[in-house]
Amino acid sequence: MMNREMAKFLxxxxxxxxxxxxxxxxxxxxxxxxxxxxxKDMAMGVYDYIAPKIKMExxxxxxxxxxxxxxxxxxxNLKEESVDQLMKKTNKLWSDFAENx
Numbered sequence: 808m809m810n811r812e813m814a815k816f817l818x819x820x821x822x823x824x825x826x827x828x829x830x831x832x833x834x835x836x837x838x839x840x841x842x843x844x845x846x847k848d849m850a851m852g853v854y855d856y857i858a859p860k861i862k863m864e865x866x867x868x869x870x871x872x873x874x875x876x877x878x879x880x881x882x883x884n885l886k887e888e889s890v891d892q893l894m895k896k897t898n899k900l901w902s903d904f905a906e907n908x
Contacts (some may be wrong), residue, residue, distance in 0.1 A: 854891060863904075865901055865905070868901055868905075869894075869897075869898060869901070870896040872893075872894065872898075873890070873894055876889075876890045876893040876897065877890055877896055879893065880893070
């Protein structure tokens with residue numbers, strides 16, 4: 808006999824899988840593709856509006872990103888090596904940010 812927690816877990820998992828399949832099927836339709844395009848266009852519009860307003864030097868960017876990486880790792884109980892990995896990735900993004908910011 809299954810306990811209640813296991814039953815809830817399996818029910819949630821089934822609901823999640825069903826929702827994922829339904830969303831995937833919708834996104835394959837023409838309406839789904841149009842929705843994806845609209846969402847992408849809106850996100851790019853917001854980015855295009857905000858990016859020019861943000862002026863930041865590389866040192867400030869890296870300091871802010873390091874603090875964010877440390878907080879993220881602490882909140883998610885990740886090891887110190889994870890901060891270093893996140894910093895390597897965010898440092899690579901500086902050139903994109905600097906070009907658009």
